Amino acid sequence: MxxxxxxxxxxxxxxxxxxxxxxxxxxxxxxxxxxxxxxxxxxxxxxxxxxxxxxxxxxxxxxxxxxxxxxxxxxxxxxxxxxxxxxxxxxxxxxxxxxxxxxxxxxxxxxxxxxxxxxxxxxxxxxxINRRDRIHESSPLDLASEEPERLPCLQRLLELGADVNAADKNGKTALLHALASSDGVQIHNTENIRLLLEGGADVKATTKDGDTVFTCIIFLLGETVGGDPEEVQMIHHFCFRVTQLLMAHGADPSECPAQESLTHICLKSFKLHFSLLRFLLESGASYNCSLHGPSCWSGFHIIFERLCSHLSSSEDDSFSADLLQKAETVLELMVASAQTVKLPSNFEVNFSSCRFQGEKIKALFHSLKQLERSPQALKHLCRVYIRQHLKPWPVDMKVKALPLPDRLKWYLLIDHTHACSEGI
Incomplete structure (x- = not known):
């Protein structure tokens, strides 16, 4: 041997x-x-x-x-x-x-x-500098990307001309190594990921198995269900920060397939991942499949489906109020992304499954339908116009700096955390 x-x-x-x-x-x-x-x-x-x-x-x-x-x-x-x-x-x-x-x-x-x-x-x-070992097919840059302690070597390799987008036989690049090696609790490769992105790493890199830059984040979000609260908070923080970096460099979180789409996952669990979903929508992520449109999957469908599912089994008033508030905010963020509201052609909701809060869900649904059928209100058009012109995202601090009344700032920010909305 x-x-x-x-x-x-x-x-x-x-x-x-x-x-x-x-x-x-x-x-x-x-x-x-x-x-x-x-x-x-x-x-x-x-x-x-x-x-x-x-x-x-x-x-x-x-x-x-x-x-x-x-x-x-x-x-x-x-x-x-x-x-x-x-x-x-x-x-x-x-x-x-x-x-x-x-x-x-x-x-x-x-x-x-x-x-x-x-x-x-x-x-x-x-x-x-790009040599791969014979066992794991790892390049020096791959190894440097896998641990935060190796950041000095990662930086030096990039300065010396290492190929940032070189891939192994399975299509795995250094960026995908950095993501896959992160657990959000003990290993935070945030700075490694940032350095690779600034060095030109391709956010569209995909392995032969179909893993993308969002695969790791989706996996970690799944690990938060029922986890230790402190660890869950750390994972959420890591996922949020890395998503910010990826989207700042052009990554699309709404691409098919749906199971590998970060936006789709966050929509399905909007109560758990509300902050991340809000960031995605405010950063220009499509609330429909970005490749095939709403015929593939639609955020409007998903939100109402999850609302009916959750409220068919729980009559807890505080749970229902929080869920409805988050759903309304998400719906309003989607509506505020364009001057014209365009719902899926087959957009219908089965209210028979809504055992609790059915009337409120119906009211949300009918308000959306009304928005689609009617000319848009001036305040809606102004909100879309102002938010679009305050890009790049996020716009929170920019809105707060505007010489406007607090109520108008609240409307521009789509903030339902301190007051109840008057409707979409």
Missing amino acids: PFLHGFRRIIFEYQPLVDEILGALGIPDPEGQETPESPSCLAEDSSRFPVLSELLERETQSPFYQEGVSYSLLKVAELGLVRVAEILLQYGADLIFEDPVTYYTALHIAVLRNQPDMVELLVQRGAD
Whole structure:
């Protein structure tokens, strides 16, 4: 087996030379060495460099010299010993030499250990900045994107010209790696994602399995159901911030298929994800399928369907009031996105399933129908016009800064949190 063969070669063939090299640097135990940050680490002591050079000169003709010096480069790359790495490269260390167990090169290892100066040295000396390992198909940029602690390496790789949109055989880019590695609780790759987007990462990237930039967010939102309140809050904050970044760079949250559409998911669970849904709608996200229109799926249909479903099983007044208020706000946000209200051609609601608050749901429905049939009121046209001209989103602070009465600001903001609406 190649794996075992490679491992045996370290132990029986070139490990003694590796031990000598590391010993000359004051690192006698390769598995238990202290890090360069430790005051007792003497590996970068320049007085040791002549000893190292003398050792390498003496061993140049040894049978396993090339493997020994190259494997030593992996070790010093892990520790970030730049000056030592320069000496090893000068004496023939191979940049494409792979660890026989992980198959990572020195560049991969430098990224994993967050050693940006080492990353720069290796790339400048000829290491392939976009090289993928043979096991996981990960590039150095992929690895740098997966942990917030590796942000310095991510930045350095982008500065050095790493291909931000390079994909593995499954179509997974560094941006998709950063998203998939985030759990919203312990791992927050927000800054990694921001840096990749600012570096030109494609928000339309899709894997062969159909994963998009919103797949991770949709998954995390699903994890919040019944979760620990503190963790749920952290996940919501992460999802909100990342969605802001993605949409600021042109990502479309309303594309098909519906199960991979963030807007569709938020509409279906508008009570749980109200803040995120509000942001989506206020940021110009389509409340219908952005590819096929309302014939595919429609926000109006979904909101009324969920209203009837929730209010058919609960007669709790506080629950109903909160649900109706949120539904009304969402409907009004959709209405306020255009001067002309256009409902789906087959827009009908089965009120027989609404055991509670049926009359209020009917009133909402009929007010929408009336808006579609009648000429738009001047106040509606003005609201749409003002909101459109205050873009880019969000417009909250811009509206609050306008020299207008509070009641008019409330109308422009579509804010139902402190007062009841007079209707859509």
